Amino acid sequence: MLTCKEATHLISEALDRPLSWPERLRLRTHLAFCSGCQAFRRQLDFLRSASRRFLTRRDEDEP
Numbered sequence: 001m002l003t004c005k006e007a008t009h010l011i012s013e014a015l016d017r018p019l020s021w022p023e024r025l026r027l028r029t030h031l032a033f034c035s036g037c038q039a040f041r042r043q044l045d046f047l048r049s050a051s052r053r054f055l056t057r058r059d060e061d062e063p
Contacts, residue, residue, distance in 0.1 A: 010027045011037070011044060
């Protein structure tokens, strides 16, 4: 089983590259039992989407 430190690292890595099948399986197993890492993933997803919305709106406002 992954530690929370390893799981959060994989959650972050998944934003930059596709995880391997074993990495995905280990992460999915960890997330099934760890509410802290589930929350970290939700927060990271929120920050990523908020950043994208901000950049999109900023680009639309430029002349």
